[in-house]
Amino acid sequence: MSACCQERTVDQGQLDQILQLYQGQPSALIEVLHQVQEIIGYLPREVQGKIAKALGVSRGEVYSVVSFYSHFTIKPKGKYQVCMCKGTACYVKGSPEILDRFEKELGIEAGDTTDDGKYSLEVVRCLGACGLGPVMTVNGNAHGLLKPEKALAVLKKYV
Ligand code: FES
Incomplete structure (x- = not known):
């Protein structure tokens, strides 16, 4: 079954784990975005900010990657x-x-x-x-x- 159709909930612990794992690794940006979207279902602005801070990249850089790839979404999924x-x-x-x-x-x-x-x-x-x-x-x-x-x-x- 496609990942787009699975129900997901925000898991702060899992998010923190991912951010710790890739702390200070700017080259892991796409991988981190994939993993975070997998657990949350989308990439809200505040989460993009946390990713930017953890990896040591700018918020603008994170946003430009998120908006470039159609796979990434900043909106929550519908019911x-x-x-x-x-x-x-x-x-x-x-x-x-x-x-x-x-x-x-x-x-x-x-x-x-x-x-x-x-x-x-x-x-x-x-x-x-x-x-x-x-x-x-x-x-x-x-x-x-x-x-x-x-x-x-x-x-x-x-x-
Ligand atoms: S289910 Fe295989 S092409 Fe649609």
Whole structure:
């Protein structure tokens, strides 16, 4: 299952451990950002500040790396994390149309979270269920053989 669909909570102890481990190592910035996002789910400004201080880099440097890589996000994930597969099998079976529909319906682009914090939308490359494509997961629950209308109906069950 894609990491984008796993529930995570902030763990201050784990965060401190990572920062201690990489204390004073500016070259570990990307690795630290990966690990911290893995445990918190996103990279809020105050956490970026802690990372900058621990590694001995500027806040600006941390922010520029976070904004450069689309993998990193500064927004918390929504209550419902929707992961739309755009792997080859799902792509040819119509996942781009479903994704377009979601973006219009939710008013966000892939990688973003709705303002009410309800949905976040991610694109993933193969969920391992290609025969059921197009496939999406909502909080880790898989839904397959989707068409735009069916996908929207599934989404509306998550209220
Ligand atoms: S390509 Fe979508 S599940 Fe494999």
